[in-house]
Amino acid sequence: MNSPASLLSQLRIDRPDDPEPAAGNWKPRWLMAATISALVAGAVTWWFLARSDDIPVRAHTGQLAQVTPQMAAKATPASAGTAALDTSGYVVARRQATVSSKATGRVAEVLIEEGQRVEKGQIIARLDSSSTAAALKEAEARLAQAQADLEAARVASDDAYPIYRRNEQQHAAGLISSQAFDGAKAVYNAIRASHTVKETAVAVSRAELELARRNHEDMVIRAPFAGIVTVKAAQPGEIVSPLSASSGFARTGIGTIVDMESLEAEVDVSENFIARVRLGQAAIVRLNAYPDWDIPAETVAVIPTADRSKATVKVRVGFKQNDPRILPDMGVKVAFLSD
Numbered sequence: 001m002n003s004p005a006s007l008l009s010q011l012r013i014d015r016p017d018d019p020e021p022a023a024g025n026w027k028p029r030w031l032m033a034a035t036i037s038a039l040v041a042g043a044v045t046w047w048f049l050a051r052s053d054d055i056p057v058r059a060h061t062g063q064l065a066q067v068t069p070q071m072a073a074k075a076t077p078a079s080a081g082t083a084a085l086d087t088s089g090y091v092v093a094r095r096q097a098t099v100s101s102k103a104t105g106r107v108a109e110v111l112i113e114e115g116q117r118v119e120k121g122q123i124i125a126r127l128d129s130s131s132t133a134a135a136l137k138e139a140e141a142r143l144a145q146a147q148a149d150l151e152a153a154r155v156a157s158d159d160a161y162p163i164y165r166r167n168e169q170q171h172a173a174g175l176i177s178s179q180a181f182d183g184a185k186a187v188y189n190a191i192r193a194s195h196t197v198k199e200t201a202v203a204v205s206r207a208e209l210e211l212a213r214r215n216h217e218d219m220v221i222r223a224p225f226a227g228i229v230t231v232k233a234a235q236p237g238e239i240v241s242p243l244s245a246s247s248g249f250a251r252t253g254i255g256t257i258v259d260m261e262s263l264e265a266e267v268d269v270s271e272n273f274i275a276r277v278r279l280g281q282a283a284i285v286r287l288n289a290y291p292d293w294d295i296p297a298e299t300v301a302v303i304p305t306a307d308r309s310k311a312t313v314k315v316r317v318g319f320k321q322n323d324p325r326i327l328p329d330m331g332v333k334v335a336f337l338s339d
Contacts, residue, residue: 083284084338085276087315089267091287091330094316095225095259098233100252101127102218104241107234112255114232118223125234125254129219132212139212143205150198157195164188221254230328231256258328264300264319265332268312277302277336283317288331296320299336 105127112124164184171181232255234240240251265285269277277299285295300318307314317334319326 082338083335085269085273085336086333087267087269087336088331088333089265091263091326091328091332092266093258093260093262093328094264095262096227096230096256096328097224098231098253098256099124099221099224100242100254101125101221101240102242103127103215104239104243104250105129105219107236107238107240107251107254110232110234110236110254112229112232114229116229117227118229118257119226120223122223123220124223124229125221127219127221127240129216132216132219136209136212136216139205139209143202143209146198146202146205150195150202153191153195153198156191160188160191223257225257225259227257227259229255230258260324261322263322263326263328265297265317265334267315267317267332267334268307268310269315271306271311271313274302274313276338277315282337284335284337285317285319286333286335287326288333290325291333293325295323295326297334 107125108128109126110124111126112118118124164187167176167181167184170176171178234251234254238251240254242252279299279302281299283297283299285297287293287295297317297319299315301316303314303316305314306312
């Protein structure tokens with residue numbers, strides 16, 4: 001029997017050594033190498049041509065000869081100019097007021113709430129007007145009395161004038177003595193002087209009535225301009241005073257009204273870079289609450305003074321569009337654009 005070793009030796013295949021390549025067998029390998037090189041060169045050429053669509057070609061004049069649609073689609077509002085300076089600040093309102101009364105009084109009614117919009121002249125609160133109403137009635141009575149006194153003086157003057165004229169004629173005719181005529185003339189002059197005093201008293205009473213009417217009207221507090229109520233400072237029953245209260249029991253205002261149409265950004269620019277900012281310069285404002293929202297703006301004022309402690313100059317930047325998302329005291333970042 002054949003052993004396992006002999007069986008395995010029968011299964012082995014003897015391979016002859018590879019002969020040296022013949023002189024005529026180099027052509028297939030050269031053709032394959034050339035084909036691969038051509039494919040690589042074609043791929044590289046296609047890649048460069050594809051990139052050239054997105055690369056602006058410059059003419060000899062230095063101007064951009066072509067802007068592709070892809071570039072236009074990627075343009076942002078800030079692409080109108082590069083950022084010459086970046087800084088930060090806050091949104092402020094150029095027109096806001098803490099509305100108070102002209103006189104000290106007790107609040108009877110408050111007609112506003114935070115977030116409410118009010119119009120110019122709208123009633124926002126009323127104070128206790130019982131005292132001013134009484135003073136108004138008293139002034140009206142004084143005026144009526146002064147007018148009655150003036151009417152009495154006018155009647156007396158009208159009655160005294162014929163008597164004076166008759167005495168004057170009699171004195172001219174020698175029918176009465178000069179002493180009697182002088183006495184009649186003195187009485188007539190006194191009546192005329194009393195009439196003049198009564199006229200002045202009526203004018204004074206009218207002025208007092210007007211003052212009492214103004215004081216009574218001041219008990220009604222109105223909005224000085226249209227805006228949004230941001231703070232409601234007083235409640236019914238509290239005392240309000242236009243002056244700084246010496247104690248903590250008096251309010252100095254009814255509420256705060258902000259004109260949302262006057263919002264703008266206020267930033268501090270280092271005095272070392274203030275030369276990069278000018279009036280009317282275009283800018284982009286981004287709210288910290290909406291960092292991806294570019295708000296077009298422009299420089300409206302450069303305050304002509306520097307802060308000695310911070311070495312900065314205050315710059316006001318106005319929004320070109322109003323939006324309810326822009327609120328007072330929001331943090332902002334401002335990029336001033338170059339030409």
